[in-house]
Amino acid sequence: MLDCGLDMTSTLNFLPLPLVQSPRLSKLPGWVLKDGNTFLDKTELLDLSTVDVILISNYHCMMALPYITEYTGFTGTVYATEPTVQIGRLLMEELVNFIERVPKAQSASLWKNKEVQRLLPAPLKDAVEVSTWRRCYTMPEVNSALSKIQLVGYSQKIELFGAVQVTPLSSGYALGSSNWIIQSHYEKVSYVSGSSLLTTHPQAMDQASLKNSDVLILTGLTQIPTANPDGMVGEFCSNLAMTVRNGGNVLVPCYPSGVIYDLLECLYQYIDSAGLSNVPFYFISPVANSSLEFSQIFAEWLCHNKQTKVYLPEPPFPHAELIQTNKLKHYPSIHGDFSNDFKQPCVVFTGHPSLRFGDVVHFMELWGKSSLNTVIFTEPDFSYLEALAPYQPLAMKCVYCPIDTRLNFIQVSKLLKEVQPLHVVCPEQYTQPPPTQSHRTDLMIDCQPPAMSYRRAEVLTLPFKRRYEKIEIMPELADSLVPLEIKPGISLATVSAVLHTKDNKHVLQPPPKPAQPPASKKRKRVSDDAPECKPLKPLLSGSIPMDQFVQTLEKHGFSDVKVEDTAKGHIVLLQEAETLIQIEEDSTHIICDNDETLRVKLRDLVLKFLQKF
């Protein structure tokens, strides 16, 4: 199984979970504060207990892991890199913390009944498969799920049941993010998911190893192909500076890891020039501290520039300096120290980007009424308009600067030119322009041969056939072979051996020695059970030239020889002897009337024309 991301857009159907009682939200009519948790939207297409291996490409693509490992009878192994696991844990921990710290007094599930759901207001009534929506997992489930992960490093080769070898490669998108190569001896499939060619903090993408793929499965492209990350960062900085200069606060709903590192680095360079040195930056998340510290210790997973800093030695990310100089402060939540230190105007980075839970809900409630403040959306996962819906009417300014560093279509076409896979397989959405911009034919994958596309719950056969298997020969068996050169450069040898197959590995072992003559009756019975080894007959090759064969027959006294051509070969008719020799490409039959001597004679004549070995 490749990745197990969690589609959290269903949370947008729910009201936010406020940290403090919100009179406004609680007074809203109708379906209030019920069952507002995180949900899994999955399909029953396959029995997940039969999955042997899950390959994780980045920490955003493992958020559904506890649902699979803890609820489906999954017994396999999960492979992921260390930063993926560590940061993935942080993301899950934050999610669980956000949900658990505001426990529900009551929960409702009756509405999921189709009859009831039908009566609900839109968009809830249009939501699909609500019955599969689940409560958020718990910390013990997270821990149990993570314990099933086996850590791997870039370029490490992992044997899967002897059938294939998988290798993670750097994908350049996030700390520890990987593309995977799945290969057998004769086939190579690359799984490219969430990759970036931009120079940000993670190690650069390894493109060279993707070459010579039979199939390249391409997914996780940028969600906002029209937004260039550089432009968006500029936009982010401008809006931030403008707001703060006018005395307003800036709220940045974000995940606790990823783009935030780049934003902090960018601000580090920008704040002095923009005259923002005295404006405090707050990073509020239950995992803020761990995230900032983890980022500094994964040196080997960072881009070259940052790696070299470690040897100076300097912290790879400049946020260390921001923290040292008190420009950036981090807190686990708005309670406690934060309330003492809080100064305005300020910039707050906090989660969750869906605006449905986490400390961000509080800041939306607090700052939403003033037009001086601005909320800047940088995460591309959610529609910002839908995210803002429960907070309307809103006076604060809203700016949408989605920063998605994953591949855009121009980069994809460059990548495909470079890597040249035989076939590309991708989701259907990538093979046509976005529905809202149908004239933008530049916003789709353009490659030759055209990409094979798949849609949700569709079963697709990958366009290659497994034709060969590799078999090993034991040395002693190889020793006994006598190759015969049948064409210059091509030698053949017959092998008689026992094929031993275990864990998808095939080994030819020497055949068991012929049974010893029976020493006693008892022994004989034993040897009867053993497979009987008949003496080996030689293998034949070559073709029979008909003219010469007829001549030979005549020389040996067969007169009245007739040859008939058939679709598959020839029939030689010996009328006098009432015998038929049927010669075909891969078989010869001698049909005679119970005359064994004649058959043997004829057989020997046929064998004269064939090579034996």
Next chain:
Amino acid sequence: MWREPWGGRLSSPPVPGAKARTAGLRGACGSAKKTRCIMDRECSQLLPSVCAVLADSRQLVADDTFLEKFLDWFKTLTETESSLLLLQENPCLTELITCVLKLKDPSSSTLSFILRLTGIFAASESCFQYLQQRELLISLFGEVGPLSSALWEEASVRSGWVQGVHSMVQHQSALHFLCSCGAIEVIFTLQGDPSLFVASAANQLLVHMLTFSLQSFQTKPENIKDCDWPICAQKLIVHIEESLKSNSASRIKQSLKLLTSVFGCCHDLWTEVLWSRLSEPIVYLLEEEPVHAGHSLVDLFLSMARSPVFSCPECSLWTSVTCALEHLNPAQVGRLAVGVLKLQECPQAVKIQALSVLLQPMDCVLKAASQPLEYPGLLNRSVNDSATVETLLSCRSSCASLLCQTLTHLEELQYLTCLPVDLPHIPLLQSVVTILQFCIGLATPASCLGNKISRILIGCFRVQRSALDILGALSHWESPSVFIGSVFDILLAYLKSPDTSPTVLKKSFQATLKWLVSLSEAPSSKDHWQQTEQFLQDLFLVLQKRLCSPYWEVRDSALEFLTLLVKHLREKEGFRQVLFSSEVPKLTEDLLEDPESYVRASAVTAMGQLSFLTHLISKKPGVENGNVKEKSIVAQLKEILSTDSEGFPRRAVISVFIDWLREGHPDVLKDTEQFVSSVLQAVNSDLDWEVKAGGLELAEVFSAQLLGRLGLAACPYAAVLSSATRSTHLSESLQIFCQVKLFEFLFGALCDCDRPVAQKACDILIALKAELCDESSLKEGTSAGLSTEARGIAWLEETLRRWSSCAKPCPRGDADEAGSQDPNGVLLVLRTVDLEGLHRSLNRSSDHIEKSPQSLLQDILATVGTLEENEADCY
């Protein structure tokens, strides 16, 4: 910017008086020009040894710029003196030529030099004969000379040969000589020389030979027939004709280039005969498929079309031009079309066709993006096969370049004072907007071609820049509201988009400015004002964001745009309201502290403009603290002038102050003397010469204003003052100048080590002297017993030294202290210092001594000497 430390050659910082004396002495020297043109005795004495050095193959002259200077000198000499006399008086020159010819293994640079030198001498017919008699010319330029030696492989030798011949062809004898010694064939070969310099020089030489041979061919115009032409000209024409008919692309191009130069530089009647003979093979070239020498043909037709010889509408040239417009590749023909449209004398039909050629790609783009029925397009009929244009547009490699060229050509047309044909400016505007829409993915393709164009153009900065340029240029046409709306929309889209590159953004700002200025100046501006005001509101929101951009280029462009916008629209009440209801003025003020010096400089200039408006606003009731704010801006700018570590912001401040003083900024008017005094004090200690020059300009404006105000300026229409009033005013103005320490500043600048500063100070002082030191003041000064003679030169030096120390900024030094300066003393100093002499010496460049031929000759000898020394060291 050119800078010359004019005083750099003096060993120690000169005392002003001493400098004045030195300048006076220098001024007494004779004219430099005279020394350069006639070989003086010193040079004649040095020349033999220099020639000996040059003739010695062992003594390599390392720096061949000497040789170039040497040749330049002889060129000047031969222009003014008789070359023959020169050779006769300096036999070493002829010996040098002979000597080099005899050398077994001369260096290529020496040989090349000799070829060129001989050519210069042979330009004079008498000298030519002189050299001919000694068989020097045939040995140098004939078949037996360098032509047949191994050194001919060196491009410098071939180049020297061509240049020598070129110099020589100034008389018929030279032409005869070249024709008879087979040199013409050599030149033909050199046209295709692997060295581009040699090939180009050979081509130029042929042009010169042709025009020269025909220029001296005296016949009545009607009898000009090519069969009567001189042999040399006939040879050349046959060669050109053969080349044109050959299948060799390079030969064809060479001949076309040659003809282009001929028609470009010579407008005699024989060129018409030449064309009538050559037009046939040239037209044949046009009909070939594909046309190979397209660019060269375009050059040729343009060069001919500009010649008055072919201006007649019946001339066959226009048929060929029409043919070229039809047959040449659209990517090549644009230049011809725009060239034709710029001509005054050209048949109207050709112009219309040329315009159609330019409009065709635009028409294709317009049709590719919209429904054909909706827009009739730009053209009533297609001139060329539109398929060719469509093919070029649908190909990634040619689309952007064709569009860029077309847009640039069409933009050029916008600046013509009178366009000879009707330009369909509305459809053109639409197509430009469509291109801009394509470039950011806003246009909806209506055809397969549209899809291709869209894919190619998205994110193409080159096309964006060109399209924005022409969009700006199209603003001078009156356009209906609906189109103005679409222009505003596309401009806003570019200004807003975070993907707009800084250079494209700058172009967007420029185009926006042009549209806003045009709309505000148009007679119908009131009709559009509401639309414009709405646009301005959106614009200022964008500007606000751009002023906060993390990229300094963007902040800088935004500030420059703001400055120009305020400058042009400040009279519009509506504009002022939108401006001051936005955050832009405050953000601009913040940018005075930007870490990037360019941005600070632009912020200073923008604040300089804005402060005129803030003053207007502050007069209104309801706007509080206007005055306080304004004062603080003056103070802020003064602080930047005296403390900013970078030159740009300080230069910007001084130019803002000059503007303020010129335009009578209210804050300056409050106490002009105090303002000028404080600024001059700050500038005086500045090390940047441009800031100082700015300070001097400020001083000049101030003094002119003051003298004008008191009726002392030399204005022909001013009322004549009575001598008593004049004298009172003079002493009043002198008093004020002393108060602001103007003279300390000016004399300080006069001693500045940067020549432009000193020059400017000198100019101002001379002007002031003319105004202030008239007869009456002179008498007054004398009567007070303050004559120079009485005080002596020591007094003058002491006074100036005292002033210069006084002029340095002191913590609280103000106008009061300036009272210590004595106006009479100032007058005396003005009269005493030889300002005119100083002016002369300052105008001379600092290397005028080193430029003399004598110095050149000495340098050559010295270099050789050094080489020898080095050689000795090596052993």
